[in-house]
Amino acid sequence: MNQKEELIVRIKDLAREKNAIILAHNYQVPEVQDIADLTGDSLALSIQASKTDAAMIIFCGVHFMAEAASIVCPDKKVIIPVEDAGCAMADMLTAEQLRGLKKEHPGAPVVTYVNSSAEVKAESDICCTSANAVQVVKWTGAREVIMTPDRNLAAWVRRHTDQVIHAWDGYCPIHDDLSVVELKKAMAEHPDAVVMAHPECTEQVLELADVVRSTSGMLDYAKSSSAEEFIVATENGLIHALEKENPGKRFFFASANMICKDMKKTGLPEILKALEDETPEVKVPEDIRIKAYRAVDRMLQVPRD
Ligand code: SF4
Numbered sequence: 001m002n003q004k005e006e007l008i009v010r011i012k013d014l015a016r017e018k019n020a021i022i023l024a025h026n027y028q029v030p031e032v033q034d035i036a037d038l039t040g041d042s043l044a045l046s047i048q049a050s051k052t053d054a055a056m057i058i059f060c061g062v063h064f065m066a067e068a069a070s071i072v073c074p075d076k077k078v079i080i081p082v083e084d085a086g087c088a089m090a091d092m093l094t095a096e097q098l099r100g101l102k103k104e105h106p107g108a109p110v111v112t113y114v115n116s117s118a119e120v121k122a123e124s125d126i127c128c129t130s131a132n133a134v135q136v137v138k139w140t141g142a143r144e145v146i147m148t149p150d151r152n153l154a155a156w157v158r159r160h161t162d163q164v165i166h167a168w169d170g171y172c173p174i175h176d177d178l179s180v181v182e183l184k185k186a187m188a189e190h191p192d193a194v195v196m197a198h199p200e201c202t203e204q205v206l207e208l209a210d211v212v213r214s215t216s217g218m219l220d221y222a223k224s225s226s227a228e229e230f231i232v233a234t235e236n237g238l239i240h241a242l243e244k245e246n247p248g249k250r251f252f253f254a255s256a257n258m259i260c261k262d263m264k265k266t267g268l269p270e271i272l273k274a275l276e277d278e279t280p281e282v283k284v285p286e287d288i289r290i291k292a293y294r295a296v297d298r299m300l301q302v303p304r305d
Pocket residue numbers: 027062086087088089090115172173174175235260262263
């Protein structure tokens with residue numbers, strides 16, 4: 001057995017012994033995705049984990065995702081293998097800033113993307129994901145809506161509703177940096193490829209896309225599509241799952257620079273250490289958790305189109 005195989009065996013044994021479930025976001029490095037019990041979008045992972053009898057969650061992702069697991073699974077111990085794995089977009093909005101925004105638009109419900117801190121969720125009326133943001137905003141029935149923290153997701157929603165959207169000026173640097181020039185270059189190199197883009201990309205990039213989807217939406221689309229080539233405009237880690245699930249189909253980066261460094265901090269040694277030490281634990285304080293859960297739970301009541 002080589003070193004990597006030994007690590008995998010030790011992780012699996014320890015996870016079994018401690019009744020731990022390993023969750024990995026679609027942007028994690030391939031070996032982390034491969035060892036996980038569940039892979040997927042951030043909130044979907046926590047919801048799936050809540051339906052298991054695992055006592056512990058090892059969340060391979062970034063901090064707000066581990067917080068979401070703590071919000072949805074209060075009875076489970078949540079461990080993030082790398083404590084400083086954070087999200088630049090979630091860090092762009094504090095609860096205090098959101099309280100200020102609410103004062104500027106009194107009465108407008110706050111729709112908050114799940115890529116946000118627990119405190120920000122707790123200050124919000126309802127959460128949304130990149131897959132259901134349009135439905136959630138329409139469902140509020142409000143003439144004016146505050147959307148946080150992603151300005152690009154808000155712009156995407158604005159295109160699909162006639163409601164007034166007051167957006168916070170946050171963004172994901174990885175998606176926001178993808179330029180029209182880079183995408184056009186990829187399109188010229190692969191003229192037959194379907195362009196799939198994440199709504200965290202800019203409006204100009206989304207204009208060029210054939211389909212705009214969340215990461216799990218891209219996985220579903222690629223599987224059901226008869227196309228054989230795809231350009232993928234999201235964090236490049238998703239290509240691992242796309243290739244694994246679609247042998248024979250070809251996937252190309254929209255840009256080789258779409259890499260989230262925080263998502264790449266977790267490796268197998270970090271997972272083993274997290275299982276051994278059961279730290280660092282992420283536990284959202286109960287008063288915040290209850291309010292944040294209410295915003296998440298409201299979102300789950302929104303009927304799908
Ligand atoms: S890819 Fe963007 S939104 Fe996702 S964790 Fe990294 S910085 Fe945050």
